[in-house]
Amino acid sequence: MPIEVVLPALSAGMEEAVIARWLKAEGDAVKKGDLLAEIETDKATMELEAEADGTVGRLFVDNGARAEVNQVIAVLLKDGEDAAALAVAPVLQAAPAVAEEQAPVHPLAGAPVGAGGDVRHRASPLARRLAAERGVSLEGLAGSGPKGRIVRIDVERAAASVRPVAAEAVPAPATPPAPASAKGIPPGIGPYEAVPHTSMRRTIARRLLEAKQTVPHFYLNADCDIDALLALRARINEKRDASERISVNDFIIRACALALRKVPDANAVWTEDAILKLQDIDIAVAVATDGGLITPLIRQADRKSLGAISAEMKALAARARENRLKPEEYQGGGFSLSNLGMYGTKSFSAIINPPQSAILAVGAGERRPVERNGELAFATLMSVTLSVDHRSVDGALGAQLLAAFKMAIEDPMNLIV
Known part of the structure; x- marks a missing residue:
């Protein structure tokens, strides 16, 4: 065979x-x-x-x-x-439909029956989800997949074939709605180019929607003085080749790792049965690619030097943009970092990546007036926003984590020892 x-x-x-x-x-x-x-x-x-x-x-x-x-x-x-x-x-061979005159109608021919007579349909997870979303019953639906399995196309065909309710059975609205165009395209938008969804874009959309709907976010803000960090970075990079220079983002990754080491209870993952306190400090770093956002991991970031973090981050970002990351390079971790400072963004709030418990959003450093010893001065301040899952990390714990990060970033000598 x-x-x-x-x-x-x-x-x-x-x-x-x-x-x-x-x-x-x-x-x-x-x-x-x-x-x-x-x-x-x-x-x-x-x-x-x-x-x-x-x-x-x-x-x-x-x-x-x-x-x-x-x-x-x-x-x-x-x-x-x-x-x-x-x-x-x-x-x-597609599963043949059972003729009504030849056999009694069953929910699905050949489907296994569980305890109590409930039928477990031979359908893919995607088909089951689409059926639930579109109100399509899987009972009696013949599958065109291997060995009669119900797949996505079967559900879509069934949804398209459902008859609309007779017009006389539905009372006419007082104000008729504007006619909807095909496939959800809003009317009146003018010329456009349709870019089909990639697998990555579909997954990003689904996960972000689930995150905002199911994760109780709360947000904490802080301004960090990074003048000392910038001066130290300049000294470190003075004699380095361009390809080996340490970035501000490398310092931030290291500061996040040391903050989580100081506040270990915030390094957690939420599950329905328990809060998982992670022993390793793995920092997921958002990288923009042509297909969307992906977050490769710096594993055990608290145990690595700035130079090691910098080299590893460059390699991971390159593989991410080439769409060549391995699953173990982007799965896991309890904390994420998203830095949009290089685009001039002053501040923003990032969406948590479940099942992680927190993500730090980093804005651009800019010169601002500050008060020092009763006098007006100027400093380079970087605004950061910590988004936290209130189920696994409460407000006080989140505040401790942000304070530990601020302390680490403002005293950068501790980041290189």
């Missing part, structure tokens, strides 16, 4: 991905471990390896098309098999 090649879950929570590019064509011979395709997930582009020797019999998903986790995307023919074997491959 042909060997099914299914799309694996390449990262935690992955439900679908884009087949960015097939590296083998139908008829090509492959060995176990050969690269079959490049898979674009919500965070990075990864390579899919063949798990057995064979010949590519058929590719079911085109380049650039989307597939769901566990969906069969190709089949390999074993030695001695030819294209005729594809005719009996189970993956090519």
Whole structure:
């Protein structure tokens, strides 16, 4: 029998991905471990390896098309098999609908039944979520996926085929609403260019919406005097090559790590059953890419020197922009950092990245008048805003963390020892 090649879950929570590019064509011979395709997930582009020797019999998903986790995307023919074997491959047969006159109607033919008679539908997680959002019942819905599994397209077709309620059954509104254009496009916006959502953009949108809806944010603000930091940075970089220079952001990463070491209870992750107090201090740093925002991790940042943090951050940012990060390089951590100071942004409030408990938003340093010893003076102040999840970190604990950061950033000599 042909060997099914299914799309694996390449990262935690992955439900679908884009087949960015097939590296083998139908008829090509492959060995176990050969690269079959490049898979674009919500965070990075990864390579899919063949798990057995064979010949590519058929590719079911085109380049650039989307597939769901566990969906069969190709089949390999074993030695001695030819294209005729594809005719009996189970993956090519969609689950036939059961004729009403031949058999009683069941919620889903072949679906497993749990305790108490509840039916667990053979549907992908994405299909189940879409069905719930669009009010589509999975009962009686035939799946076009492998072995009759209900996939996204089945739900979308079912949603499109639902009859609208008869007009006479719905009272006419006093003021008729403006006609809605196709696919949610607002009327009257003029010419536009439609940019299709990437997997990363879809995931960013979903996670940010969930974060604002489910995480009780509160915000703490502080102004940090960074004149001493800028002077120390200038001395450190004086004899360094441009590629090895320490950035202000490197100092900020180090200061966040030392603040979390001083206030360890804030280094936490919220779960429904418990607050997880993390032993390692891993700082997730927001990096802007063409596809969206991604947060690679500086692991054990409190144990690394400024130079080590700087070199690692440069390497991670480069891989992030090339969409080449590995899952272990962006998954985890309890704290994030987002710095928009280089764009001249004075201050902003960042959205927490669940299940993390806090994120620090950093604005630009600017010269401002301050009072020192009863006299007017000028200092370079950097405004920061700490967004905190009130479920796992309360107000006093969050204030202690921000105070520890401010102390570290304003006394930068402690950051290099």
